[in-house]
Amino acid sequence: QGGKIISLGEFILLSLIVLSAVLATVYLNRKLKEKGYRVNNLLNVLVVLTVSTALCLVGTSVAWILKGVAFALILLYASVEDFTKREADDCLWVMILLLCITNASGLSLWSMLGGGIIAFVPTLAMTILCKNGFGGADIKIAGASGLMLGFMGGSIGYLIGLLFAVVFNLIYNKVKGRSNEIAFPMLPFLSCGLMLGYFIF
DSSP: OTTOOOOHHHHHHHHHHHHHHHHHHHHHHHHHHHTTOOOOHHHHHHHHHHHHHHHHHHOSSHHHHHHHHHHHHHHHHHHHHHHHHSOOOHHHHHHHHHHTTSOTTOOOHHHHHHHHHHHHHHHHHHHHHSTTOOOHHHHHHHHHHHHHHHHHHHHHHHHHHHHHHHHHHHHHHHHHTOOTTSOOOOHHHHHHHHHHHHTTO
16 A cells, blocks of 8 residues: 555455455345346446455555445445436435544545535535536535545545536537437436545545
8 A cells, every 4th residue: 555565464455345345336236226227237346346446555544445435335326326217315425424424534524514515505506507407316415425525525526527427418419419408317427526536535
């Protein structure tokens, strides 16, 4: 970690974390399929494998790594549900709030509040002002994630996710000849940005 040579015990522990993350994803895929959601098994496993490996490579504590894995799995669930149903369970943003309790990066309360506000308020405003704005699930998950990530991670991660969404859908709609007025799932894009934000704070 951090360019240092790790011990055999640390290597085994980190390997077990990655393996557990992959197995949890396989289980999650199965449960999501049982609910009738649209699931890409291989893509989901590859995403969590990549994220959990990156967390192990850059993480400075096991608590930070485990929190990141849990965050990734929650965002994956939210993304699949939003992609399928254009909504996400309330329990997901509550679970993210619970992750705030394990403040593995030592964020200040002001930083956490700033991150929550910077993600929650613009999302709420766009929902009110725009015809095809965010849904309630987007607002809650963005706000809870911003609170967990702090001001820097929350604001940068939120902006990256929003940029992903706008650019991808402009290109996709242009290729498909669709109107930009058509609503699209936001959480898969926000999740990508917010997960990147986790590596910042």
